[in-house]
Structure formats: structure tokens, C-alpha cells
Amino acid sequence: xxxxxxxxxxxxxxxxxxxxxxxxxxxxxxxxxxxxxxxxxxxxxxxxxxxxxxxxxxxxxxxxxxxxxxxxxxxxxxxxxxxxxxxxxxxxxxxxxxxxxxxxxxxxxxxxxxxxxxxxxxxxxxxxxxxxxxxxxxxxxxxxxxxxxxxxxx
Amino acid sequence: xxxxxxxxxxxxxxxxxxxxxxxxxxxxxxxxxxxxxxxxxxxxxxxxxxxxxxxxxxxxxxxxxxxxxxxxxxxxxxxxxxxxxxxxxxxxxxxxxxxxxxxxxxxxxxxxxxxxxxxxxxxxxxxxxxxxxxxxxxxxxxxxxxxxxxxxxxxxxxxxxxxxxxxxxxxxxxxxxxxxxxxxxxxxxxxxxxxxxxxxxxxxxxxxxxxxxxxxxxxxxxxxxxxxxxxxxxxxxxxxxxxxxxxxxxxxxxxxxxxxxxxxxxxxxxxxxxxxxxxxxxxxxxxxxxxxxxxxxxxxxxxxxxxxxxxxxxx
Ligand SMILES: [Zn+2]
Numbered sequence: 413x414x415x416x417x418x419x420x421x422x423x424x425x426x427x428x429x430x431x432x433x434x435x436x437x438x439x440x441x442x443x444x445x446x447x448x449x450x451x452x453x454x455x456x457x458x459x460x461x462x463x464x465x466x467x468x469x470x471x472x473x474x475x476x477x478x479x480x481x482x483x484x485x486x487x488x489x490x491x492x493x494x495x496x497x498x499x500x501x502x503x504x505x506x507x508x509x510x511x512x513x514x515x516x517x518x519x520x521x522x523x524x525x526x527x528x529x530x531x532x533x534x535x536x537x538x539x540x541x542x543x544x545x546x547x548x549x550x551x552x553x554x555x556x557x558x559x560x561x562x563x564x565x566x
Numbered sequence: 567x568x569x570x571x572x573x574x575x576x577x578x579x580x581x582x583x584x585x586x587x588x589x590x591x592x593x594x595x596x597x598x599x600x601x602x603x604x605x606x607x608x609x610x611x612x613x614x615x616x617x618x619x620x621x622x623x624x625x626x627x628x629x630x631x632x633x634x635x636x637x638x639x640x641x642x643x644x645x646x647x648x649x650x651x652x653x654x655x656x657x658x659x660x661x662x663x664x665x666x667x668x669x670x671x672x673x674x675x676x677x678x679x680x681x682x683x684x685x686x687x688x689x690x691x692x693x694x695x696x697x698x699x700x701x702x703x704x705x706x707x708x709x710x711x712x713x714x715x716x717x718x719x720x721x722x723x724x725x726x727x728x729x730x731x732x733x734x735x736x737x738x739x740x741x742x743x744x745x746x747x748x749x750x751x752x753x754x755x756x757x758x759x760x761x762x763x764x765x766x767x768x769x770x771x772x773x774x775x776x777x778x779x780x781x782x783x784x785x786x787x788x789x790x791x792x793x794x795x796x797x798x799x800x801x802x803x804x805x806x807x808x809x810x811x812x813x814x815x816x817x818x819x820x821x822x823x824x825x826x827x828x829x830x831x832x833x834x835x836x837x838x839x840x841x842x843x844x845x846x847x848x849x850x851x852x853x854x855x856x857x858x859x860x861x862x863x864x865x866x867x868x869x870x871x872x873x874x875x876x877x878x879x880x881x
Contacts, residue, residue: 523682525680525681525682525702525703526681526682526683527661527681527682527683527684527686527687528683530681531660531661531662531687532660533662533687549683550683550686551682551683551686551687552682552683552686552701552702552704553582553584553682553683553704553705554682555769
């Protein structure tokens with residue numbers, strides 16, 4: 413296994429699949445929840461020591477390569493984290509998790525009167541600020557902050 | 567239409583004031599002014615043979631009559647309905663399907679809907695231009711444009727004015743849209759006077775406050791001598807749990823002739839109408855009363871928008 417993980421912590425190594433590293437401590441379960449992955453071997457390490465961030469979470473998913481949509485989605489929980497694509501036990505791609513400029517179909521609009529909550533229509537948000545995170549609904553122009561966004565990820 | 571037109575006015579639909587730039591706002595105001603100077607017979611030819619669909623899923627007599635009059639003045643025929651009870655929505659048709667159907671035969675859609683974001687969605691699927699005549703508590707861009715036109719016409723400028731919003735600044739979409747629009751102008755001083763429970767939402771104050779000076783308060787008197795425009799709004803009873811509180815708040819913000827003792831000569835009062843008793847009728851005959859002219863300005867502004875979009879087309 414490559415440089416992902418921490419010494420002395422047992423995690424199932426990934427031969428072919430995905431490792432999400434440098435996730436904020438305590439966010440790994442939420443990441444798995446929104447990815448809705450079934451029938452895959454999954455390893456989770458929570459609150460392990462990290463030189464860079466003090467504590468961090470890591471998620472290993474065997475046999476799964478995340479789509480660009482899934483990668484955008486988990487960026488809203490794991491911003492700043494690292495996505496590692498692993499093939500034959502070697503990291504072949506590293507990518508930092510970042511917010512997209514436009515978030516389509518990732519989270520619901522908090523405004524109950526919004527058309528996206530009334531008709532079958534994919535949500536669309538403009539990310540107007542990344543720090544602090546603020547999004548504006550493309551349709552009803554409702555503003556959402558980070559807590560509201562993470563609570564409404566589909 | 568040509569590239570020059572695209573540059574002056576890049577929008578194919580009038581959905582939200584936040585889609586506008588200062589120059590596209592100024593283009594509309596200029597065209598509205600031109601409309602007022604265009605002879606009646608000439609105007610009648612501008613939308614001749616065109617069909618304007620006036621789709622009011624929520625009743626709003628004033629806005630509808632203003633739009634339909636504007637369309638008639640330009641020679642268009644108007645089809646549509648005045649509230650959802652008479653439309654196919656009642657039979658369960660989605661907004662998207664109604665728009666697909668209507669955009670097949672209309673040249674322009676004027677849409678009023680209680681769902682927020684309805685106009686944006688309609689503009690996405692419609693083959694013809696869409697004008698938002700109000701979507702829930704979100705946007706009412708033609709009201710904002712007619713407010714700006716009224717100020718421009720009265721003062722000859724918008725830059726540098728001191729403007730006060732009074733009353734319900736929390737739920738009043740009129741003042742929200744106008745606040746965003748004024749933030750595109752220079753050296754505006756915006757006073758926000760409202761009871762604690764009806765203050766302007768923090769998100770708007772922050773966004774607008776980055777660009778223009780905002781002063782918030784509960785008492786109008788202290789700001790009066792500095793004001794050019796006082797924009798009064800209706801305080802709605804439904805917003806209050808405590809009716810005594812409603813009566814107290816309401817009476818604090820009633821405008822009458824006494825007010826004029828401490829204002830500038832050029833001071834003007836605006837109101838989106840209908841008023842309940844925010845403005846005493848004794849003010850109606852004074853120079854300060856701008857609200858009836860403001861309502862009448864809805865016609866040239868809406869004529870201008872119909873004309874611009876019909877010349878521009880959808881592509
Ligand atoms: Zn929305």
C-alpha cells in the first residue's frame with residue numbers, strides 16, 4: 413500500500429479502488445452516507461493523527477471509482493480532502509476535493525416554495541463564496557450556508 | 567438582432583434584477599423614456615401581429631392590467647388567464663407543461679406565479695421570451711425597473727441620492743429588488759427604517775452593504791432632513807402574532823403632512839401601492855406625492871420591455 417493511512421492503525425488496504433484521505437475528523441460516515449455505496453468492501457479510519465491537520469478521517473473503498481458527480485458531491489463534506497485512485501495497489505491519480513462553481517443535483521433547496529421542491533427538476537446552485545461556503549439557488553435565489561448545504565445533500 | 571443590440575441588452579428574458587447590469591438597466595430606462603415620446607399610432611405598430619400570453623397563476627389585478635395595457639398599446643393581441651382557478655393547473659398540469667404548450671403559439675409570455683423560481687424555469691423551457699411579473703416572494707423585476715425609472719425621471723439621476731425604505735423590509739420583495747438594483751449605482755445612501763421584527767434580511771444587507779452605504783434604524787425623524795426619496799411599504803397584519811404589536815408598529819410609520827416640515831423641497835414619497843393607511847390622503851395633493859406617477863410609469867417601462875424583447879428574439 414502507498415502512503416495513505418497512518419502507522420499503527422489497521423485499515424483494509426485497497427488494491428483497486430478509491431481512498432479518500434485528509435477528510436475532516438468525524439466526516440467519514442457522512443461521506444459514505446451520501447455516496448450510498450453498497451456491496452463494496454469499505455474501510456474507515458476516524459480521528460487518526462495527521463501531521464497536516466491534527467486529526468483526520470480516511471475512507472477506503474475497494475472496487476469503486478468515483479464519478480465526477482460523486483466527487484463534486486463529497487467535496488461539500490470533505491473539502492480540502494484528497495481523492496486517491498488506486499490501481500494494482502499504486503496511487504495512479506491524486507485530486508484535491510474542491511467545490512464546483514455550479515452544483516447540480518447535489519443538494520436540495522431549503523426554500524419550500526422553490527420550484528425545485530414543487531416539480532420534478534434537478535436543483536442547481538451557484539457557489540457564490542467558498543470561504544465561508546455560500547450558495548445561491550439558480551431558480552428561487554435562496555441563499556444557503558455550509559450547515560444548510562451539508563444537511564440537505566441528497 | 568445585431569451584436570450591438572446584444573451588447574446593450576444581453577438578456578432574452580426578464581427574470582431577476584440580479585441578471586441586469588447598470589448599463590442594461592439604463593438601456594431599459596432610456597427606451598421607456600422613448601416610449602413616452604413615441605406617438606400613439608406609431609407605438610401601435612411595434613408589436614402588431616404578435617401574441618402576448620399573460621399567465622397569472624396568482625391574481626394581481628394591478629400588475630396584470632398594466633402589462634395588458636402596455637401590450638395593447640403596442641398593438642399586440644393578449645391571451646391568458648387572471649388566476650390559477652381558471653387555468654389548467656387546476657387539472658394538475660405542471661408549470662413546465664403549460665409553458666411548453668403556450669410558448670408554441672405565443673411570441674412573449676408574461677408570467678406571475680406563486681412558486682419561487684417559476685419564471686427562471688419558464689425562461690429555460692420556453693421558445694419565446696419570458697417576463698417575470700412576480701414569482702412568490704422572490705422577484706418582481708418590472709416593479710424594480712419602474713421604481714428606478716420613476717426616480718430617474720423625477721431627479722434626472724439615480725447616483726448620489728439618499729433613499730429611505732420604510733415599513734416591512736423583511737418580507738417586502740419590492741424593497742429587496744430595489745436594494746440590489748440601487749447597489750449598482752454610485753454614492754447611494756440607503757436608510758433602512760423598520761421595526762425589529764420586520765428588518766431587512768441580513769444576507770441582503772451584507773451583499774448590498776458591500777457596495778453602497780447603509781444606515782439602519784427604527785426612527786424615521788432623525789433621517790428625514792437628508793432624504794431625497796422615502797419609499798414606504800405596506801405592513802401586513804398577517805406578519806404579526808401579536809395584534810397589539812401590529813397596531814403599535816403600524817401607527818408609528820403613518821406618513822402625514824407634519825412630515826414635510828423637516829424635509830427638503832425636492833423630497834418625494836414612493837409606494838408600490840396599494841396602500842392601506844401608511845400614507846395619509848392629505849399628502850396626495852402635495853409635491854411630495856410621487857406614488858401615483860410611479861404606478862403610471864409601469865406602462866412605459868412595460869411597453870419598453872415588451873418592445874425590446876420582441877425585437878431581440880429568444881436566440
Ligand atoms: Zn430554490
